[in-house]
Amino acid sequence: MAFVEIENLSVAFGRSMALRGINLSVERGEAVGLVGESGCGKSVTWLAALGLLPASATVRGSVWLDGKDILGAPKARLEPVRGGRIAMIFQDPAASLNPVHRIGRQIGEALTLHRGMTGERAKAEVIRLMDQVGIPDARNRINAYPHELSGGQNQRVMIAMALAGEPELLVADEPTTALDVTIQAQILDLLTTLRRDTGMAMVLISHDLGVVSETCSRIAVMYAGRIVEEAPSGQIFSHPGHPYTRGLLGSLPPLTGPRRRLVAIPGSVPEAARMPSGCAFAPRCDLSTELCAQVDPAPLPLADDHSAACVFAKPYQRNVHPVAGEGAFARERVLQ
Amino acid sequence: MTGITRRHLLSVSAASTAAFAMPRFASAQSTERPAVTVAVQRISNSNTLEMLTEQSNVGTRIYTSYAETLIGNNWIGDMSLQPQLATSWKRVDDQTVDVDLREGVKFHNGDVMTAEDVAFSYGPDRMWGGGTVEVPENVKVVARQALPAFERIEVLGPHKIRLHNSSIDPVLEGRLSGSIGMIVSKRAFMEAKSWMDWARRPITTGPYAITEYKPDSVLTLSAFDDHWEGRPPLRQVRFVETPETASRINLLRSGGADFACDIPPDQIATVEADKRFKVVGGPINNTRYTVFNKSHPVLANPLVRQALTHSVDRNLIVESLWSGRTEVPRGLQWSFYGDFYIADHENPAYDPDKARALLRKAGYNGEPIPYRVLNDYYTAQTATAQINTENWRAVGLNIKLQMVENWGQISEGGPETRGIHDWSAAASLPDPYVQMSGSWGPLGSPWKSNQWRNEEFGKLSQELGSSTDKTRRIAVWRRMLQIIEIEDPAYVVLHRNASFTAKRADIKWTPAQSFVMDFRRHNWSA
Amino acid sequence: MSGGTAELLEARDLARSYMMHRGFLGRTTQVRAVDGVSLSLSRGETLGLVGESGCGKSTTARLVLGIEPPDEGAVTFDGTAMPRSGTSNWAALRRRMQMVYQDPLQALDKRLTIGAQVAEPLDIHRIGTSAERRERVAAVMAEVGLQPHHAARHPQSLSGGQRQRAVIARALVTNPDLLVCDEPISALDVSIQALVLNLLMDLQERSGMGMLFVSHDLRAVRQISHRVAVMYLGRIVEEGEPDAVLQDPAHPYAQALVSAIPHPGKTAARVILQGDPPNPANRPSGCAFHPRCPVATATCRTEVPVLKPRRSDGRRVACHVAHGEAAPARAPTMLETC
C-alpha cells in the first residue's frame, strides 16, 4: 500500500459538491503534481485529508496513512500527523504566517511540537532550517516579522516551518502562484533540492502544467472535483488522454516554433452546485456525444500508470517517446 | 432563584439596610444628637452660600440654618417679624430705625458679634462697593433692589445701631428681615481672598456652621454649640443635591435620606404608600402666575390679554395637578397683608365664551403668540403650561409653546418673539409695596425692559411707596390691583405655589410657609 | 485620423516618481517607478511590455494613456501632444485610446448591465443616436463573441472569459486607434487565457489598431506581440523581435526571465537569479540589475548602461557586458535555452 492513499474522498459545502470521489495515492519519496483550474478541488482534497476544512463541510471517504484511516480521526491522533508526518504550505505566504509573531518563533513552534526542542537547541535548529531553505542572514532574520520579508522569503519561511517537523510528505498548495517568475524558479528549485536531500514525498498543487511538469514525476489532472487523468509527467504531454488535458496543453502559447492559433477550451468550469449530469466536461468538449451527457466516465487505464476518465480515451503503447519522467531530478543548478 | 428562599432574601435585605442606616437611626436614640440628610433638587443656583448672590427659592431653603438676620420671620407660623439678632427695634422717624442688638452672639469662628459687624454687613465692602474690597456688579444691583433707599448704619454703641434711609419707607423694618441682611463676621470677611471666595464660605451666626460645601453635590452643616439659642437639636444637617425626582424619592425610601424636598403632588400618594414616610407641606407664600409682554404686537391689545386671563382654568389645575393641595389666591396678594388684603378682589373668571367675545372684539385672527416655558423650573410647570395652552387653543388663541432651557432664553429676542412666560412672586412683609412695586413698578424689571408699563400704575406705585396715609395707601393698592390684573392685565394669577417635603414619619418637624427649612430646636423632635 | 504618417504613439524619456509618505511628518521617499522609458508604436502593431511586479510596466501604460502626467518626457499620440488629464481635450481623446484591465470583474461596475457598460463610452462621448448606439453595442458584442442576451446580464453572472470579453467590447465600441492591455490574462484561468489572446489577435487584425500589451507572461507576449520590450526597475533593458529576444536574450535579466519560464516537457538547465527584486525605493547604483546579475562587473556597479543597438545584431539592449564594454565577471555557462 502506498504511503498515503486517498480513497473515494468527497467533500460537500451545503448543496455544492466540491469533491466528487477522489482516488489518489502518494508513494514514499514520490513527487506528485495536482493540476487543475481554480475551483476544481485541488486544495480542498488535502485540506479535507488533514481535517482542516471548516465544520460546515461534509467529508466522506478514507485517507489511509501507512494503512490507517486518518479521515475524521480524533484530534489527538490527527495533530501529530499534521506537520509531523504531512506538512502543508500555502499559496499566499504573507497571509499564511501569523503577522504578529516573529518568524523564528513560528518555526520554533513546530520544532517544539514535533521534535520536543526548546530554548537554545530549538533556536539553533531554526537557524539551521532557515539556512537550509536559503534565507540569508538567518541569525538576525530569526527576529523578523513576516511583513518585513519579501514574498519569496516568506515562502521560504513557510517551507522551513514545514521541514521543522521532518515530515514524510510535503503538500505544497500553489506555492509560487503569488510570486514573480524568477522567484518562482527559486522556490521550485529549492523544493526539488530539499526533496532530493531529505527524501520526503511531495504533492505539488498548481494550475500551471509547466510548473508541475518540471518538478513532479507523476501528474494528476483535476476537473470539477474529479481526477480526470493521471499519468507519469512525460506521458501527460506526449499522450494526453483526456480532452481537458489536451485543451490545457493547447491553450499554452508555445515558446518556440511558429506561432499558431491557440486551441482554447470553450465555455467555463461548471459551478459546483450545478454540475451537469454525465461527464462534467461534456458541455465544453468538442468530442462530446449524447453518451457523454449520460455516462459519468470512470478512469480508464490507457497504459501503465496512465488512466483517463473519458469514454473516448484510447489505450496506447508506452515508451514511444524518449522523454521519460525523471526530468525533475535532471535539473542542474547552473549558477550558484 | 430556587436555592435562595424568601426568608434568606429578607434577612439579607434587612441586614444590609440596617448596616447602611445604622449610624443615623441608631444615633437618634443614643445621647448623641441625630444627623439628618435632606435630598434637594438643587442646593444653590449660584454655587455660593452668600444670599447677596443666591437670591433664589433654593437658597431660601438652606440659609436660615447657617445664617441669621437682625429681624427674623415666623416662618412656621404667621410670617410675622420676630427678634433674631436684634432684640428690639424702634422707629425714630420716617427714615430712621434704632436697633438693639442681642448680646453674646458668637460667629462660627468664635468672634463675638458687635455693632461693628452689623454695620459692616450692611456696609460698602459687602454690598455697595466703593470700599476696600471689590464687590461684584450683580451684588450691588441686588442690594440696591432689596434696600432701595438705604443710606448707612450708624454704630451707637457696642450693641446698638441706627439705620438711616434716604427716603420714606413704610416697610423699613421688614427689609431688615431680608436674606441679604444676614449678619457676617467682619474679620472673617476681610480675611477672605476675594468677595467670591467669601461667598462660598461665609462666616455667620446660625445654629449650624458650614463644614463642607461641594457645589452641585453636598452641603454639610454641623451643630454650632455656641449658638445663642443653645445647642442645636441636630449634630449635622446634610443637603444632598439630587436633581431627579425619582432619585430623591428612592434615596428616601432606601434610607439614604431623611427628607426629600420638592415632591411633585402626583408623587405624594406613591411616597405615602409606604407607612414609614409622610409628605408634609402645602401652600407657601409664593404665587405662580403667567406674565404677558405688552410689546408683542398682538398682546399690545389689552382685550387679547383679558381674553387670556379669562380662559385660564385655575381650579382645574389645582384639582388635577395639585390634587387640591393648594389654593387660588385673590390676585397677587397675601392674607398676611392684614389691612392691605383686599378681600373682595376677584380673579378674572374662567369664562371661555367671554374670552371668545373679547377676542372677536379685539379683531384677533389667529396670529401666533409665543409662550416660553422652562422645563419644570416650577413644580408641574410644563404640565400647567400644556393645560393652559389647550384651554387657550379652545377659545381660538394660537399659542406656540416653546420649551427653553434657562432664563436667558426667555428674554431673548425682540418684542415679536417674546410673548408669554411663567413667573412666580413671593412676599414676606405684611405690606404690598415691596412685592408689587418692586416687581411691577417703575423700578421692576418688566417696566425697565418695556415688557409692561402703565402710566397710572406707575404713579400709584410711587405713591404707595412714599405715602404714610394708610387709608390712602389701601385705596391706591386697590386701584393698582384693578389695573394690573383686570383692566390692563400684565399677568394672570394661577395658584399659590405649594412645597411638599417627604420625610420619615417618625420625625416631628413642621414645614414653613415658604421654601425655608427650619431645623431649630423648637421645630425638632424625633 | 490626422497625421497618418507619424507613429501612432511616441513616448520619449518618460519618467514618473511617486512620493512615499511615512506618516504625516515622516520622511518622504521618492520612488522612481518609471525612469527614462522611450517607446513607439505604429498602427497595426503590438508592443509587448514584459517584466516582474514593480518594474514599472503598468505605470508606463498609464503614462502612455495620459491617465497620469509624466514628470519628465512627453507622449505624442497621432502626432499631437497628450493633453493634461481631466481636461476636455483629454476626455475627448479617450474614444481613440482604450484600455483592458487585469481583473475584468473589478473593471466592470457590478450594478450595471453589460449592455449599459458597453454603451457607456458612446454615452460619455455622445456618439450617435440611441438607436445607433444600440446597434453599435450589439455589433461590438457579437464581434467579441458575446451573445445578445448577455447584454442584460450583470458582470457577476458571467464567467471570467465573458467578463473580459465585455471589457474588450467596451474598449472597442468607439473604434479606438490604440488599445492598452494591462495584464489582460493574468487573472484568468489557463483555458480562458487562450480564448482572450486569440480574440485580441483577431480584433487587431481586423481593425488595425495599435496595441500595447503589458504582461509578466513571456509566452503570452511572444504569442501576440510584434515587438517586445523587457523592463527592469523602471527601465527598458532589452527590446527586439519576440522570437529573437526569447531565443537569444542579450540582457542577463532577460536571460534569467526566459529561463525561468516553466514549460511542459522543458528539461534544459535554468538560470536561477539570487535574491529578491530590489525595492524601487532604494535603487542600486549603476546598472540596477547588478546585485543579482551573474556576470556583473565593476563598471556595472557604477555606470548606468544605455539602451542602444548591439553591434553584432542590432538588438537594443542596456547592458555593459552585452555590449562588450565590460568583461563578464564569470563565464556565462548557460545562455542556451530550450
Next chain:
Amino acid sequence: MLQYLLSRLLRAAVSIVMVVTFVFVVLRMSGDPATVIMGADAPPEAIDAFRKAWGLDQPLWVQYFAFFEAVFSGELGRSMRDGRDVVAVVLERVPSTLALTIPAFFVNIAVGIPAGVYAALHRNSLIDRCVMVMAVTGFAVPSFILAMLLVLIFSVTLGWLPSAGQDSWRNAILPIATMGFGGAALLARFTRSAMLEVLGQSYIRTASAKGLPWSAVVWRHALQNAAIPTITIIGFMLGGLVAGAVVVESVFSWPGVGRLLVVSVANRDLAVVQAVVLMIAMTMVAANMVVDVLYGLVDPRMQGQARAARR
C-alpha cells in the same frame, strides 16, 4: 515609531485647535450669557457691567484670540456662577467621574472580551446566542432606562444598594453596573466578530496544519490578532463612557464631570462648559493616541515602517 508618534501628536494638536474653535464659536455666538447668569430680573446696567467684567463687549475675534491665549496658558477663566477658577472646578469633579469610569472600563473589558471570545469559539451555540442577545440588548436599552430599572430593583424593592449620592463605595455599584453593561455588550460584539474574522485567516489554518492543538491555536495565534481591531473599539468605548457618565451621573446624582456639564450647560456657565468640553476632548485625543500606540505595540506591522527604513 517616533515619527509615527510625532505625526499622531500633530494630528492631535489640530484636533484640539478645532475643538477650541468649535467651543468658542458655539458657546459665544449662540446667545447672551449675561442675561442667563444675571437672571430675567436683572436691570440692564447690571447686565452691561457683567459683560464688561467678562470681556463680552469686545469684538468677537479679540475674544477668540484672547481665548486661545488663555487656553494655552492654562487660564480657562473663572466660573461665571461662583467666580472660581474653572480648572479647579472641573478638576474637583474628575475623581468622582474616574471613580465610575475606570471601574466601568474594567468591567467592560473583564466581561466583554471573554464573552466575545467565548461566543466566537462556540459560534452558533446556545451560549453564543445568549451572549449575542445580551450584547444587542445592551446596545438597544437606553442607559437611563437601565439605570432606573436597576434602582427600582436593587434599591427600592430589594433595598440592597443605595440609589443616589456618594456616601460610600456601595453607591458606585449601580452606576458602574449601568455603564459596564452597555460597554461590555459593545465590546463582546466586536470581540466576537474580530475573533471570527481572525479564525477565518490563512495563518490560523497554517497553525493548525502545523499540528498545534486547537487551544494553542486560539491562545497563541488568534487572540493577539483579534486584539488589534478590539483595541480600536476600546478607543471608541472611552467616548461612550464619557457620554454614559453624563446620563448616569444625572440619574444617580453623582457629582462628576458629567453632572457639572449638564448643570453648567443649563446655566450657560460658559467658562465651565468650555473647560469641560476641552478637557473631555483632550482626554479623548490622548486616549486615542494611547490606543494608537498600543496598536503599534500589539501589531508589529505598525512599527515595521521605521524598522524597514533603518535596514
Next chain:
Amino acid sequence: MVDATSSPAGTGGSLITRLLSRFATGNRMPLLIVIAILWLVLMLAIAVSADLISPYRFTQMDLRNRLSLPVFMGGSWRHVLGTDELGRDVLSRLITSIRMSLLIAFGATIIGAVIGVTLGFVAAHFRGIVEQAVLALVDFSAAIPFLVLALAVLAFFGNSLVLFVCLLGFHAWERYARIARGLAISGKTHGYAAAVHQLGASPWRLYGRHILPNIASTLIVSMTLAFPEIILLESGLSFLGLGIQPPDTSLGNMVGFGREYLSSAPWIMLAPAFVITVTALCVSLLGDWLRDRLDPTLS
C-alpha cells in the same frame, strides 16, 4: 441620493421590499430577522398612518381622568394603554411619538449619510489639502463624544425640531465619510471607477452613476447601525431635557417626562421604553444580518 432625501420612508420601504424579495426567493432568513422586519414594518405603518389610527388627538387632555390604568392592568378599553399625568391617551401619544421618532431617526440618518458621503467623495476626488481638511474634521468628530457636543449645541442654540434633526444628522457623518472616501479611493485607483474615468467620464457621472450605487449596500448597512443609535440619542437627550419639547412628543420625550411616574404609573414610561428598545434591537439585528449578507468586509 435624490429620491432618498425626498422620501425617507421610501428608502426604508425599498430596503424592506428587497429584503422580502430575498426572503421570497428562497434565501433562508432566520426567524428572528423575520420578526425584526415585521416589527419595523409595523412601526413604519404606524408612523405613516398615525393620524388615521390614533384614537385621540395626542394633546387632547382629560384632566378628570388622569393616570388611568391600561387595559392589561385592569383599566378600561377607552384608553387601552391608560392615560398620562394630564389625562392624555398614552396609545395616541405613543403612535404620534413613533411617527416623530422615526421621522427624526430617518431624517438624521439621511442627513448624516448625505453630508458624510458628500465630504467623503470630495476628499477622495480632490485629495491633497481638501482631503486633509476632511480628515481633520473626522478627527475632530472623534475627539468629542457626540452626546457632549449635542448637549452644548442644543442648550446654547435653543431647541427646534429642524435644528434637532440636523444636529443628530451630524452624529455618524464621519463614519459615512470614512467609508465613502475609502471606497471611492480604492474604486478610483484600481477598479471600475478607474476604468470609467479612463473612458473619459465626468466626475458627476463617475460618482453618481458608478461609485454611489456600488457603495450603497455598505452605506445602507452603516445606516442601519446608526439608526438605532440615533433613536437612543434622541431619547437620551430627551431624558436630559434637551430633546423634542412639548407640545410635540417623541418616544424619548415620553420616557423623559414619564420617568417620575415609574413607580406610580409605570405604563406611561414603559410603553415608549419598550418601543425604543425593541425598535433599536430590531434595527441592529437587521443591520448585523445585512452586514453578514451584503457586506462581509465591513468591520
